[in-house]
Amino acid sequence: MPPPLFNEAVNFEREAIFIAVPKTGTTSIRRQLSVRGSKLIENPHLTILQVRDGLYTYFLMQSLGCNQRFPTDSDEVPSDDEIRARAANTFGTFFKFASVRNPWARALSLYHRTEGVQVSNVMDFETFCEGLKFASDTCLHPTRAVNQLDWMVDEAGSLLVDYVLRLEDLESGLHDINSRTDGRLDLVQKHLNHNPTSTSTSYRTVYSDRARAIIEEVFRRDIEFFGYEF
Numbered sequence: 001m002p003p004p005l006f007n008e009a010v011n012f013e014r015e016a017i018f019i020a021v022p023k024t025g026t027t028s029i030r031r032q033l034s035v036r037g038s039k040l041i042e043n044p045h046l047t048i049l050q051v052r053d054g055l056y057t058y059f060l061m062q063s064l065g066c067n068q069r070f071p072t073d074s075d076e077v078p079s080d081d082e083i084r085a086r087a088a089n090t091f092g093t094f095f096k097f098a099s100v101r102n103p104w105a106r107a108l109s110l111y112h113r114t115e116g117v118q119v120s121n122v123m124d125f126e127t128f129c130e131g132l133k134f135a136s137d138t139c140l141h142p143t144r145a146v147n148q149l150d151w152m153v154d155e156a157g158s159l160l161v162d163y164v165l166r167l168e169d170l171e172s173g174l175h176d177i178n179s180r181t182d183g184r185l186d187l188v189q190k191h192l193n194h195n196p197t198s199t200s201t202s203y204r205t206v207y208s209d210r211a212r213a214i215i216e217e218v219f220r221r222d223i224e225f226f227g228y229e230f
Contacts, residue, residue: 006058008034008044009051010094014184017091019048019098021148022116022136023109025167026099028190043141047151048096048160055087095181097163098152099170102228103219104212105203106148110138129211132218147221166226204230 010017011033018033020026022045030044040058060083067077078086101109111128112120117138119128135150136142145151152161163180165173174187207215212230216223223229 004038004040005035006054007039007041007046007051009046010055010090011035012090014181015094016181016185017048017051017094017096019051019096019152019161020045021099021101021151022139023106023113024099024101024148024165025170029099029165029187031190032187045136045139045141045143047143047145048098049154052091052160055090056084059083059086059090095163095177095185096161097165097177098148098161099165099167100148100222100226101167102203103148103222104207104215104228104230107132107215107219108203108206113138116140125206126208126211129214132214135219147219149221149225164226 008030009019013035014033016033018026018029020030026044034044040061041054046054060080063078063083067073069076107129108125110132111125117140119138123131131137133146134142135145135148143151152159152164154160163173163177165177171189174189178186207230216230
């Protein structure tokens with residue numbers, strides 16, 4: 001049985017790492033980057049720090065159980081320092097990108113989601129906004145990342161990705177990524193995982209003044225950093 005792949009987030013052949021923030025139009029990109037096979041971590045929505053730190057575990061697992069001779073052949077069995085160096089080099093040299101979405105439109109999409117934790121049939125939208133605390137509150141595998149930005153920064157708050165895709169300008173962003181990677185990441189826009197019941201494209205008509213203010217406060221860092229407006 002071949003060893004498992006790391007995760008959908010990392011494509012070793014294309015030398016790319018994609019940070020798929022939930023409900024930011026990531027499904028089509030993930031499908032194009034994903035390699036068939038079992039994954040060490042099946043959850044596709046990992047933060048940049050989870051990917052960075054997980055690469056060491058992935059390369060460590062690959063190195064275990066491979067010694068076939070005595071004395072041990074140093075060319076076949078890497079040291080721990082070499083494993084860590086490989087993980088660091090992979091993370092440092094791969095093209096890293098993420099996706100974001102207008103926080104008000106995204107919150108409405110979270111409310112109407114048909115997978116994960118579904119809430120639109122048990123509470124109204126304003127009540128949902130009042131309870132929203134984290135950027136992945138309705139996911140099956142939530143993190144405690146409050147803002148979308150938290151998925152792509154290091155411990156000091158510095159941005160670790162090379163490019164941030166905006167869902168509102170996805171086609172142009174994908175073209176830009178293709179140019180920056182000399183065609184290595186020739187991704188196309190596809191409308192997958194579309195929820196026909198969602199009204200996120202006309203989100204302004206759904207918001208009360210109170211709900212609008214709540215989302216503005218919870219996701220203030222995203223709004224200010226990415227320059228989003230209601």
